[in-house]
Amino acid sequence: MRRPQFLAMLAGSALTGCSRLATSLDDNAPFHRLLQSPEKLDLAILGAGQPLAREYPDRDISADFRQNGFDLPSSPEYSRWSANGWRGYRLFVSGLVESPKSYDLAALRQKFRTRRQTTRHDCVEGWSVIGKWTGARLADVLADCRPTPQAHYVVFHCLDDDGSGTLYYESLDMRQAAHPQTLLAYELNDRPIPLKNGAPVRLKVPTQLGYKSAKYVARLELVADLGGANGMGGYWEDRGYEWFAGI
Amino acid sequence: MNRVYRYPLSVRITHWLSALCLGVLAMSGMQIFNAHPALYASNTSNFSHPVLAMHGEADHGGGPLGYVKIGKHRINTTGALGWGPDGMGQQAERGFPSWATIPGPQDLADGRRWHIFFAWLFALCALIYARWAFALWPSAKDIRAVPAALKEHLVPWRILPTAEANPLQKLSYFIVVFAITPLVIVSGLALAPSVDAWAPWLPALLGGRQFARIWHFAGMLALMAFFVGHIAMVALTGMINNLRSMITGWYGLKETS
Known part of the structure; x- marks a missing residue:
């Protein structure tokens, strides 16, 4: 064998060895916990304040707001609502609140001050698009239902499922929920949110990766803790992704 | 010494x-x-105009094809970039091959x-x-x-x-x-x-x-x-x-x- 070929083979097998070793380490539970340890530090540093995500002029809006995630919700109600201009759809707020309520789209529009933001959406896969969102501040909606002092997280229950019946869900802590740019959006680029982008109501959290911004939101539940019956706090979190999606 | x-x-x-x-x-x-x-030379992704992108096709005229697109140029990289080992014994559409990534699959x-x-x-x-x-x-x-x-x-x-x-x-x-x-x-x-x-x-x-x-x-x-x-x-x-x-x-x- 010639020298360059031998060196290439050596380098190739060294890489393969590294990748195999790392793959088996990845399955080791204590090591995996070690790998997950920076998340708390990241949250402590980056989640310490409420800085605003940059807002862009309209000319920066992406021509197409890329669709990602699951197919449209498959329930017959969803098809009926979408065919009837969302008549029948209500957003429920339940759990640790003093006054559980529900809102139809008109109530969300009229009851709460309208907020607009043109922000960048960064997908965990790596791509970015810019969209203009209109909706109510999550903080305003929550204040209307008066969370109890025990409420530490908001869980967002969604209508879309992964094809095997598992529904999408997400969660925020009360600080993230109180961020002025955290919206319950009902419009994208001055029009009702298209079906593919999460109609009729989706969450928008511009300071974190896209998977936090749950689509097709049906119910907000205020809870004391995540874990247990509440999972790891999200569909993707249950599959190994960070709960703090700021990085 | x-x-x-x-x-x-x-x-x-x-x-x-x-x-x-x-x-x-x-x-x-x-x-x-x-x-x-794929990489884009701007703030957001202009999906139809990446600066660099890796693609793969399972069947391209009788066989798989992997290629790197840089601007308008395509470089055939079948087996290494765009199309290569998936870390589970198969070949698949992948940017970098499984032997170069952590984890492999x-x-x-x-x-x-x-x-x-x-x-x-x-x-x-x-x-x-x-x-x-x-x-x-x-x-x-x-x-x-x-x-x-x-x-x-x-x-x-x-x-x-x-x-x-x-x-x-x-x-x-x-x-x-x-x-x-x-x-x-x-x-x-x-x-x-x-x-x-x-x-x-x-x-x-x-x-x-x-x-x-x-x-x-x-x-x-x-x-x-x-x-x-x-x-x-x-x-x-x-x-x-x-x-x-x-x-x-x-x-x-x-x-x-």
Whole structure:
């Protein structure tokens, strides 16, 4: 064998060895916990304040707001609502609140001050698009239902499922929920949110990766803790992704 | 034998730890890249006009095809980039092949865990290492000596060990520690939406978030190029003496291998 070929083979097998070793380490539970340890530090540093995500002029809006995630919700109600201009759809707020309520789209529009933001959406896969969102501040909606002092997280229950019946869900802590740019959006680029982008109501959290911004939101539940019956706090979190999606 | 104590313990430890970190960061970075193997020279993704993209097709005129698209040019890379081993015994559409990524099979969630953990470790090492590396600041004398050193490096196996690092060594280490490393760290930070909320000027400085991905990727390639040159020089200029010096700290001034 010639020298360059031998060196290439050596380098190739060294890489393969590294990748195999790392793959088996990845399955080791204590090591995996070690790998997950920076998340708390990241949250402590980056989640310490409420800085605003940059807002862009309209000319920066992406021509197409890329669709990602699951197919449209498959329930017959969803098809009926979408065919009837969302008549029948209500957003429920339940759990640790003093006054559980529900809102139809008109109530969300009229009851709460309208907020607009043109922000960048960064997908965990790596791509970015810019969209203009209109909706109510999550903080305003929550204040209307008066969370109890025990409420530490908001869980967002969604209508879309992964094809095997598992529904999408997400969660925020009360600080993230109180961020002025955290919206319950009902419009994208001055029009009702298209079906593919999460109609009729989706969450928008511009300071974190896209998977936090749950689509097709049906119910907000205020809870004391995540874990247990509440999972790891999200569909993707249950599959190994960070709960703090700021990085 | 004449010898000189060249590398203090903190430098030796951070040198090897940084080497480990860079290996893991490159391989887990390629895992992350594979989730959307395309780069865009702007703030957002102009999906139809990537600067660089990797694609694969299972059946392209009778067989699989993998290619890298750079601008309008296509380079056939079947079996390595765009189409290659998926880490589970099959071939599939993939940016980088499974033998180059951590973990091997497609796994964005765990690739990110590896990347962020080792990014912290690397940043810590780089800080400690940089304190020592200030001594590498090239002097006017070093710059003047570059042409002679270049000539000398044409036949690297004849280079004699000297007490002080030669000007080319100093210059290349200096560039790695004070230009490329800060670039990969800063461009990596600019990819995080919560970091961007704290410092909106950061991605803007780099041409936007997607452009920051290009800087991050290019920095990785530059570090790999350095790695190849570094290993070659270590091997050609007295491998035993070089390796021993980075383990024990003592560098022999006479050819001992």
